[in-house]
Amino acid sequence: VLPVLLHLFIYRRATPTTLPSLLLLGPSGAGKTALLTLTERDAAAPTHTSTAPLAIEALLPPRLTPASAHYRSPGDPAYERARRFLLVDTPGHGKLRHFATAQLASPANVRGIVFMIDAASVADEAGLNEAAEYLHDVLLTLQKRYTGARTSKGPVEIPVLIAANKSDLFTALPPQLVQINLEKAITQVRKSKAQGLKDSGVALAADDDALDEEREWLGEGGDGPFEFRQMEEVGTSVKVRGGNVLGGDGPDVKDWFAWIAQQL
Ligand code: GDP
Numbered sequence: 001v002l003p004v005l006l007h008l009f010i011y012r013r014a015t016p017t018t019l020p021s022l023l024l025l026g027p028s029g030a031g032k033t034a035l036l037t038l039t040e041r042d043a044a045a046p047t048h049t050s051t052a053p054l055a056i057e058a059l060l061p062p063r064l065t066p067a068s069a070h071y072r073s074p075g076d077p078a079y080e081r082a083r084r085f086l087l088v089d090t091p092g093h094g095k096l097r098h099f100a101t102a103q104l105a106s107p108a109n110v111r112g113i114v115f116m117i118d119a120a121s122v123a124d125e126a127g128l129n130e131a132a133e134y135l136h137d138v139l140l141t142l143q144k145r146y147t148g149a150r151t152s153k154g155p156v157e158i159p160v161l162i163a164a165n166k167s168d169l170f171t172a173l174p175p176q177l178v179q180i181n182l183e184k185a186i187t188q189v190r191k192s193k194a195q196g197l198k199d200s201g202v203a204l205a206a207d208d209d210a211l212d213e214e215r216e217w218l219g220e221g222g223d224g225p226f227e228f229r230q231m232e233e234v235g236t237s238v239k240v241r242g243g244n245v246l247g248g249d250g251p252d253v254k255d256w257f258a259w260i261a262q263q264l
Contacts, residue, residue, distance in 0.1 A: 022085060022086070024087055025113055025115050059083055113160045116165050118172075119175075123171055132188070165244060241259060
């Protein structure tokens with residue numbers, strides 16, 4: 001009996017820290033809280049424990065197989081274990097974003113980032129720019145994490161899902177258009193950041209090479225348009241998938257969870 005108890009004890013203690021986690025980021029109003037509430041409700045009661053104020057333990061919906069357990073069958077304890085993950089909410093407003101990006105710099109068992117946006121609000125310039133600026137900073141943090149890595153292999157990949165929420169609204173842009181608009185807006189963000197550095201006098205004393213060093217340029221491809229594809233060079237795949245947490249004929253979050261299943 002003792003070994004069994006010991007085993008249980010170790011298992012219970014070890015589980016919370018070893019669960020893979022997904023960071024939930026995005027501008028405020030995107031629907032992050034709504035998604036957390038939905039996920040929490042659907043999580044099977046016995047496995048649900050809240051481990052930290054901002055993290056909820058979630059369970060992959062039935063019929064979705066975690067990538068790491070694709071050769072196992074439902075019912076197999078290892079299969080069931082692999083379906084569990086933490087969804088970690090991070091404050092998305094103003095200066096609090098530093099908190100979110102700081103978490104990215106040293107993530108513990110982070111398997112991916114779900115960057116949620118309101119697909120209707122990115123149809124207008126203000127909403128689009130807010131999302132693009134935040135996303136730019138997140139991608140730049142991931143890029144720096146990759147290029148600054150000490151090992152030759154580079155750090156473990158952290159893929160990004162852009163969850164284009166509120167597809168139930170008729171003003172919501174389809175995912176393809178969300179992608180095109182965000183890429184264009186990020187191209188602009190990049191340009192104005194470089195211009196800002198120039199104006200601030202970094203260039204005054206230095207030559208162009210020094211300016212290149214100094215400025216933090218997202219993606220490759222020189223001054224041409226930014227595309228999410230460029231992030232693959234720095235170990236980050238970026239995908240855009242539509243869905244809605246509320247409204248419509250009920251929640252449609254299957255594309256997001258299918259993406260999450262691939263990361264577990
Ligand atoms: P957060 O700031 O990212 O946590 O966003 P919330 O979860 O608080 O959502 C902001 C607003 O959008 C709330 O009024 C939600 O009811 C609404 N909302 C969230 N998801 C959806 C959705 O899929 N469709 C629609 N129509 N509204 C949504």
